[in-house]
Amino acid sequence: MQKLNKKDDKQSGSERVLVIGGGVGGIRAALDLAESRRDVLLIDKSYSIGGLMTQLDRTFPTNNCDLCTVSPFLSASGRERYLDIKPMTRIEELTGQAGNFTATLVTEPRYIDIDKCTGCGECVQKFPEAVRFTPGLDPRAPTCMRYPQATPYAFSIDMAKVEDISQIQKVCKADAILSHDEVQKTRIKVGSVVLSVGAELFDPSVLDNYGGGQCQNIVTGLEYERIMSASGPFQGSLVRVSDNKQPKKIAWIQCVGSRGINEADVPYCSGVCCMYALKEAMVTKERFEEDIETTIFYMDMRTHGKDYERYFNRAKDEYKVRMIRSRPHSIIENSSTKDLSITYALEEEAVQKTEDFDMVVLSTGFRAGKDATDLASKLGIDLNEHNFAKTDHFNSVKTSRPGVYVCGVYESPKDIPETMVQASAAALMASANLPVICADEKIEDFFPRERDVTGQEVKLGVFVCDCGIDIGGVVDVGKLIDYVKTNSDVAVAKAVGHGCSAESMAQIESLILEHGVNRVVIGGCSPRTHESKFQDLLRRVGLNRYLVEIVNLRDQNTWAHRGQPRQAQEKACKLLQIGISGVRKNRPLMENTLPMSQNALVIGGGVTGMTSALKLADQGILTYIIERAPALGGLARSIRKTIEGEDVGAFVARLVEKVMAHENIHVMTRSIVVDHSGMPGLFKTGIQTGLRMNYMSIDHGVTILATGALANRPGEYGLGTLDGVVTQLELDFMLEDDTEKIAAMDQVVMIQCVGSREENNPNCSRICCQAAMKNALRIKQINPETQVFVLYRDIRTYGFQEDYYREARNLGVKFVRYSLNTKPLVTQEDGRFYVRVYDFILGQKIEIEADCLALSTGLVADDETTEDLAMMFHLPRTLDHYFLEEHVKLRPVDMAVRGVFIAGTIHSPKTIRESVTQALAAAGRAQTLLAKKEINLGAAVVRVDKDKCASCLVCVRACPFDIPFINADGYSQIDPDKCQGCGVCAADCPAKAIQLLTYEDDQILAKLDGLFERVN
Amino acid sequence: MENYEPEIVAFCCHYCAYTAADMAGSKRISYPANVKIIRVPCTGKVDAIHIMKALEKGADGVYVAGCLEGDCHFKTGNARARLRVARVQKILEDLGWEKERVAMINMSAGMGERFAKTAFEFTEKIKSLGPNPISQGKIEVQAVS
Incomplete structure (x- = not known):
């Protein structure tokens, strides 16, 4: 894989942000910083980044395998220019102060030259003895990679488990294995620090009443995830460790080690275990057999997140997960069958009951380990009484040390969406006083020059992912490849495992080059999530990004038809043929760009809106606040004290004062939004303001919606x-x-x-x-x-x-x-x-x-307001009338329309502290977009063939945006900068003089040909 | 005709119906594999010709699935699509075909269940109508330029 050259002017250094911890939170923070063009160094003590999330099988509430949603963000792309990753590295010391820290870093020896290692896995095959990485069930090798999409894509060697390094060196074809490697100590200057080191998980083997770690069929929630995971020890089969048989009856026990007063317990709630137990129980039913009986023993069902109660209801009503409100007394193993008897009491019955299960999952929660306390003392930050990072009452990412910010579970137990929000918030706080670097450079410059393919004979490369078992477990990928090869212009067709992993991407790249491929078809997941990743792949091999077609074999085939493998196989062939026939007609296209408006519009002048506005205004961004009420403050004005005892009134008053005094903020009270147009980066919003309801129009590049919710x-x-x-x-x-x-x-x-x-x-x-x-x-x-x-x-x-x-x-x-x-x-x-x-x-x-x-x-959504805004801004809402974000797990403040963000109780009910965090996150995400300075309009715009145009005016009337007009030369002119790419005019044009690029008529008809003429 | 499996083309808009189809998949909601999706930016892009060509090439049914009325990402694209589908239905009637072979359906991006349900219902309807008259050999296709 091509590594982008980086300017080596890091000595000045203090402009850099150090992100410690490469889990999803740290990655999000690092990416946000890199996207807002700040220089970032991401360190992680592990040998590849990814953290806890990469060990999970599926995540709630979508039950998706989100590894494949995260991993594309990790690997090479233009943003590497600003982002350095140092795995196997920890911080030793942090001296100095905010804006001018000196960090001492220690990097452990890897014994592998990352630049040479191709990740072929030859060394693992030959030396699989020892174990390096837990949790528990993972059979490991001395050279070890945690998951197929690992970044950096290279192995590492556990020297303690190696007898003779020269033997391993012999099998390495890339000559990447080093017999000597040393601990490296480096000192770097940084301006601010983001901590995202997570926490440990409670080890329940100390609980004698729950098997004391001696029963093979008692596992923790994470171990259960690993058992089900396609990249886990059983390749995704659900089996008992004792006899490799599929269990018929599984129990989950909640709050193990949490919410307790016994010696091994912590008193707090881990926040995520109810949801993950529900998820594991549901996924068990949906992936394996419906008749597996799943039972959850719980104290209080805590499904307090957005739409989580519906998820709970689905688990109960649709999936028939059995819920028992009880904290079991003990688990006893039957020594011959290895089955487990759970003894428990119901609150309404005085007698104890005993019931047998095949397998028991202990829902264990987060613990602040010794590493956490050590790190805190090295960094000089305060911890709370539970040994999690202590943060400001009204700013959950601000630690006790100025310039040091925190996100994720190191701050408090939380789930992935909350971690993502804090990560973006921490990135914003950390970037506040740092300059933007290389503002004038374009990412485009780093790709090789495009190969001209016009006039060339079509040479197809078709690559099909098995996506672990998500595709390969339902259809026979090998047969798909055989089928694809019956197309005579296919130069190369190959199954590529996880196509989005670095290994497969590198393989695809070299195959494209080797076979002189000039059109590419990827059979895998949805183009909605992965198209841009594969478009980047094409750019790396010098092909225009529009020469690829993504065939949705997973989301729209193997996931939906997993119960009918024969039909799924047949449909996969047809879908691939549609893609193949279509891509033959694809042409290289140019993209249009336009300078972006650098103003921000914040709708809603409550605590959330004001917080976002202040942060953007501090960055020199002209920010408008639109508030319906006569004064700022919102719902927070009807609250006096927070649970921590803080004075909300004084907090709101301080915010209002700052907002009113800020030179970059325009406040408009008694104002409502009446119309909205434009595109991301160039929005135009009309408002009516003041007692007279005067109309005015605002140009802005980003929008933050923060109109809140209503007290029910x-x-x-x-x-x-x-x-x-x-x-x-x-x-x-x-x-x-x-x-x-x-x-x-x-x-x-x-x-x-x-x-x-x-x-x-x-x-x-x-x-x-x-x-x-x-x-x-x-x-x-x-x-x-x-x-x-x-x-x-x-x-x-x-x-x-x-x-x-x-x-x-x-x-x-x-x-x-x-x-x-x-x-x-x-x-x-x-x-x-x-x-x-x-x-x-x-x-x-x-x-x-x-x-x-x-x-x-509690709160209810402000239905009337969100309905109006949803109509005007073309945004989706949830069934409860809150706004629905782009990705409930990974992009909790981004909306499907780029450049529009949501924060606060417009998203879902939350406390003031949580609203502030989301406000910071939304401002941070808005900042990453504004940092691009220009908008890419893409290539999906219409083109008019003036010779065919009869100037009949149909397009002028059809366009929903009033863009076409008949120009002085007598034909229809459609400005590509303004065209939205819907194609309505193209469909209506009686002379077929208009074509929508990327969706031209011959492309659509070729796809129909593919479906009907090839396949039998 | 018992094992008759119709071939159905669904033109789905990127913003709503296509996303709803992905959503159905991610929720593992099953629907008939007969339905093959062709992605378009907006249902307003779907030309009468595309629908007619699909039928001519052998589709037993074609439906156009877009955002909910009033929620079109491109304001009015789905409303124009509805008119066009109605026009195609009229042409089919004139040709003596069942106009139910084409349909316009609306759903939002979050409606995975609705996607599956409509795919199921449409497939059942086409099954009851039987194969497209061209593939039954009842009609010879004239060369269409």
Whole structure:
């Protein structure tokens, strides 16, 4: 693979950002920095980057194998210009201060020359004895690569396991193995640091009641992922370790080592285990046999993320995953069958039960290991009481040391989307005071000159991925290749494993060159995700990027028809033939570029909008804030205190003051968006502003949508009709302004999930459990004698919020569970409330008298606003009317329309702190786009054949954007800079004088030919 | 006719229907493999000629799948597609074909279930109509330039 030359002017150095940790968070941060043209060094202590995510089989909530979505970002492309990767490297010391740090780095010997290693795997084949990399189940070799798409694509040798290095050197055809290699110590200057080192996973072998690590069929959640993974020890077959047989009955046990008070436990919640257990149970059913029985033992089901409650409901209702609310007492192994007996008790029954399972998965969570504490002391940053990085109350990525930022699980337990948000936020914070480098250079300059293929005979190269088992497990890839070869102009056809891995990419490149291929077909996954990656591949071998066709064999074939392999095989042939026939007609095309507007538009002037605007304005970007209300502040103005006790009012006031005083920010209150046009980088938005609703038009390159959500007010339990029924927000105000009234109360009842997690609003509002804890604790602070009852369905105090739940229980707050079928009944007599609810533990109805009833009503999407914006900006929404981001896992603030980002509660319910993080992330992502300075319009624009044009005006009337006009020469002129590429005019043109490039008529007809004329 | 498997072409717009089809796959929702997708930027790009050629070449059914009404990425492309499909249906009727062999369908990018459901329903409908009259040999194709 071609390595791009880098300018060696790094000595000045302090302009560089050091990213420590190459998991998804670190990679995202490094890429964001590189894309915004900052110089980045990414180090990782492991031999290739990728972190925990690359060990996962599938990820929730899409159940996709997201490795293939991440890996394309990792490998070579133009952005390497700004990004250096140093694997097997750790930081020893950090001296100096923000803007001028000196970092001492230590690189371990790899014993392999990365530049020479081709990753052929010959050494692994011959020397597979020893083990270097865990977790547990992975059979490993002394030379070791973790997954097929590894970056850098090279092995490393564990010298401790090698007897004679010269034997290994003999098998290496590339002569890449070094007999001597040393620890290298380097000192570099950096301006800021991003930490993304993750955390360890709890090792449950210390728990004697759960097998003490001695039972082969008790595995951790991660080990279970490895068992199911196509690149795992069993090549993706689900089997028991004890007998290699497929289990029939599997149990998951939640909160193993978390939310506990025993010696081995940590008190906090790990935040992700409920979702991964649900995912593993569902994937088990969908990938293997429907009749495998899956059972989850849990305490509270914590599906508080965006759309996660729907996922939970699907697991229960569609996949029939069995849910048992219980923390099992013990697991006993049957010594002959190796089956496992779980003993547990149900809260509604006093007796213990025992049930046998074939396999048990322990849902273990995150731990701050010794590495984390060591790193903190080396870097001089503070940790919290759980040994995770301590961060600012209103900025979750800012550590105690200026210039050092953090993202991901090192800050607190969290899932991948939250990690991605923090990564972009940390990248923004880290880049704040660093200059943009090489602003005038174009990435294009680094590709070789394009080979002219016009007039050449078509020579096809067809490459088909097996995508692990995702394609190859359903269809016979070898037979597809045989079929493809029956096309006489196919110069080379080959199965390429994971086509997106560096190894396969390199192989494809050399085959293209070797066979003089001038048209390429890739059979693999969706062009939506991988087209640009393979287009880059073509550019690297000197071919125009439009000479490739991606055939969607996975998403639209083997995934959908995995139950009908014969039909899938036949359809794969036809799809490949469509691609082959189509690509013959592809022509090299030029792309158009235009300078980009450097202004930003932020819609919504709440905490989120203001935070994004300030960060962009600080970068010298002229930023407009449009706010519907007469004043800035948004929903945060109806909150007084955060759960940490911070004063929200003062925080909002500070933000408003900064925004109003900023020279680069234009604030427009009492303003609404009325129209929107243009394209990414050159948007034009019309607003009506002020009391007179004057119209004005704003040009901007990026848009951040931050119009928030609404406080929900369902008319339940007497809200709005009975005096004394309040929401948690109203209680929050009373707790500040009317403490005497609170002090006089004997009993307060809170009801959770009011208007949420029900049929007409199925998702969880996320913020209510912590709001209830916050207010319950404040009541107890005002008057410890006041009794507080919280009626709940599941307590969802994720992460460190669990500390407040525990504190509330310790202070005597009573928690009574109810279910959807046993909702509390509220009556009022003489100003007193009587709440009747069925208590599962007592097994009877109880009645609680109360002075005040506080309802946790949460948030709902602002349907009217998001609907208007969705129409005007052409953006998708979720079923609950929040905005739907481009990729729920990996691009949580980007929208499908490039240049549009979302942040805050317009995305889903979240706390102020979480909204601020997302605001920073959105500003960061916007900055990466603006750094490109110009927009690439692509080549999909129409071209008019003036000789055929009869100037009939059909195109002028048909165009949805009013672009065509009849010019002075009497034919239709369609400006390629303005053309949006829909092709409506081309379809309507009666003379067929208009063709849409990349979708020309002969290309479409050739595809139909491919489908019908070739295949029999 | 029991084992008759129709060949169906679906012209899907990149922004909605094609994405919905990917979504159906990622959710592992099954639908008949008879449906072969040809990606277009917008359903507004689908010409009457493309639909007619598909039928002439042997497709038993053709449908055009775009964004929901009012949600077209290109404002009105899907509305124009609907008109064109109606026009093709009229031509088919004039030729004595079943106009149900072509259809316009709308869905959003997130509707993987709907993609699968419509693919299933359309395939069933075509199965009930039987093979396209050309491939049954009832009609000889005149040379079409």
